[in-house]
Amino acid sequence: MTGELGQLALCLALALSVVQAFSGLFGATRGDIRVMAMGRGAALGSFVFIALAFFTLMFAYLTSDFSVMAVAENSHTAKPLIYKITGVWGNHEGSMVLWMLILGIYSAAIAVSQPGGSDANARLGSRALGVQALIAIAFLVFILLTSDPFLRLYPQPFEGNGLNPLLQDPGLAFHPPLLYLGYVGLSASFSFAAAALLDSRNDAAWVRRARPFALAAWTALTLGIAAGSWWAYYTLGWGGFWFWDPVENASLMPWLIATALIHSMMASERTGAFKSWTLLLAIAGFSFSLIGTFLVRSGVLNSVHAFANDPRRGLFILMILFVAITSPLVLFAWRAPKLPPGAAFDIVSRETGILLNNLLLTAAAATILIGTLYPLVLDAAEGIKISVGPPYFTATVIPMMALLAIAMPFGPIFLWRRSQLKPAVWTLRFAIAAGLLALSIALAVARPVSALGVLAMGLGIWLIAGSVTDIARRAGGWRRVRFLPATAFTAALAHAGLGVVALGVAGTGIWKIESDQVIAPHQTMQIGGYTLRLENTERVQGPNYFADRAEFTVFARGQQIAVLHPEKRTYPVEQTATSESSIRTTGLSDLYVVLGDAQDGGGWVVRAYYNPMAPFIWLGGVIMALAGFTALGARLAAALRARWQAPNLVSEPAE
C-alpha cells in the first residue's frame, strides 16, 4: 500500500507542478493576481506531496518493506536504524526523491517570501516560480519514467541486499542532504535570472530576490563539501582530504561558480555593475549542478556515487541539461544586446576586484570540467586512453587559486566605483608582512621543501591577517569592534575561513609523516614523536559486520596519552570489507592509524599518519559557512524587522 501511496503523491506533485508552471508564467504575463496566487498555492501543494512521497519511501525503509524494489536492493533488516533512514538517499532512486524534496523546499520558500499584488516584483517572483516548476516537471517525469523509487518486486524477497558498507557511516546523514541543498539551491538563482530575462526588465530586482537563495545554496554547498572531505578523510584510510576524484570535482565546479555568483550579485545589487554577467553566472551555476548530476548518474563515471548505470537515465538527464542550458542562453543572447551597460567604475575599484575573482573562479571551474571530460572525449574520438589525475589539477587549478588568494584581502578594502591602490597596500602592510614572514619561515623550516605547502602557509596567514585588518579598519579601532553590524564580518569570516583551510593544506603538505610497518602484538612503531604499541587484536561482532579490532596505546614523551582502536570490518551480507581508521586529534594535529592485513607469523600491517594542522581544513570550511549564516541571518532579521514595522509593505532587506 505504501508504495502506491508514494507513487500517487509523486504523480500529484507532477500535476501541481504543471499548474504551477502555467499559472506562474501566464499569471505574470496577464498580471492577474488570482492566477499568480494559484501558482504560489500549487508550489506549496507540490512541496507537500513530494514530502509525502519522501516520507512514504522512508517508511518503507524503516519497516523493511522488501516488496519495494529500491528497499530490497539497498536495505537489510539487520541494518542499524540510522542507516535505514539515511539509506533512503544512499541510492539513485531515493536520492532523486531527496533532490526533488529540496527543490520543493526552495520553491515553497520562494512562494512564501513572494510579495502579493501584481506589481513588477510580484510578476518576477511568479515567473521564477514558473521556471522552478518547469525544472520540477522535468525531474518528476525523469523519476517516474526511469527511476521509480516505488517499483514493486514480486515475489517479495525475505531479505534485502543491504547497503554498501562504505555508506554505512554517519557521514551519509549530513553529506548528501547538504550537498543537495547547495546544488538544488542554485536553481532559485537560475529561475530568478530566467524570470528577469523573460521580464525584459533590467534592474537589480531579481538579484535582490535571488541573493538570499544563492547565499543559502553556497553555504550549504560549502558545508556539504567540507563534510564530504572529512568523511573521505576518516573513511578511506589514506589520511588524505581531497583526491580530485571526478565526483568530488562535480561538486567543486558548482561551488566555484556559486562563489563567483555571490560576489557578482553583491556588485549588481550594490552599484548596478555587470548585470548581464550576473545573469550568465546564475544560469551557469545551476547548469554546473546539472552537469554534475549528469556525470554522476549517467554511468559515464563509475563510482560509489554513480549508482546504477542505466544509459536511459543518462540520456534523459542529458536532454534536461541541454534544454536547461540552451534555452536561457538563447533568451540571454536575444535580450542581452538590449540591456543597458552596467554602472561605471574605475580601474582600481572593488568592481575590478570582483571581476578578477569571477575570472579566476570560472576559469578554475572550466579547467576542472576540461580535466574531467578530456579523457572521455579523447577516448571516444581517437580511442586514446590517458589519465587526468591529481597532479594535473594541482598544476592547473592551484596556481589560479593562489592568484585569487593574493588578490582576496584587497577586495573588501577597496571602495566601490573608484579606489586607490597605494592606501590599500598601506592599510594591509601588517598583513603583507605577516604573509611574507610565514612564507619565509615555512621555506626555512620545511625539509624537504613542499612548494604547495610553503605557498599555502604564506597565503593562509595573509588571508587571515587581511581579514583581521579589514575588521579593525571597519571598526576604526579594536574597542569598537563590538559596535560593528553583523554584516561587517561576512567578508572577513569567509576570507579568513579560506585562509584557515590553506593552513591545513600547508601543515599536511609540509609536515605530514606516514609510515607503514608490520608489527606484532606488544611491538611498537614510532611516528611524529609518538610511540604506538600494538597491545592486541580481537574478533568483534557488530550489528551487521564482524571485525578485527586492534588496540593501540599511544605514548608521547614516555607518557601514555591515548588508546586507539582501528578496525578491519567484514560485512557478510554485502561481501565487502572496510577499514575503520582511528584518529586521535588535538585540534591542531591528527594521529591517524589504520589496521591492514594480517601477516604470516602473527604480525599486522599498520599504516599510521601524523597529519599536522589537518583539522584546520574542516574548521576553515565551517568558518566560511558561518560567514554565509551571518549574511543570511542579517538579511532575515532585516526582512522581519521591515515586516514588523510596516506589515503591509513589501520587505526590502537592507544591505
Next chain:
Amino acid sequence: MIRRSSFVFSRIVGVIACFLVAFGSALPASAAGEQPDESTYVAPLANPVLEARAKALQKELRCLVCQGQSIDESNAPLAADLRRLIRQQMVAGQSDQQIKDFLVARYGAFVLMRPPVRQDTLFLWFGPMLLVLAGLGVIGVIVVRSRQRLGPSDDLTTESP
C-alpha cells in the same frame, strides 16, 4: 571491473574493487583460522632517499586494477608488484623517468596520473592558461571602457560596507 568506455573511475569504486579482491582470498583463510599467504605489503627500502623517491613516484602512477587510485594507495596485488618493481629498478640505478618510460611501454600512457604533454593533450595543458589570459584581456577592455564612462565628477565614495 575494467570497462573500455569509462576509464575515469572513482577512487571509491576502486576501494571496493580492491577490497573485493582482498576479500576473495582473505576471508576463507581467516575463517579457517589461517593467515593469508599473499601480502600486499612492500617493505620500505633501507636507503631513505631512495624510499622517498619511490613514495613520490608511486603517487604519480595509476593502479590498473583499482583505477581510481594510485599504486601508492591501492591494495591490489598488481599495485604491490609495481611498488616492488619500482624499488628494484631504483636500487638498480634507474631514474624516475626511465622507470616511467618502462611502465608506459608496458601499460600505455594511461598509467601516468599526470598526462604527458603531447599534440593531443595541448588543449588540456594550455587551455586553462589561454582561458585566464583571454579573460584578463576581456576584463582589461571592460575596465578601460567603464573608466571612460566614469565622469570626472564622480568622487571617491566614502562608505564601503
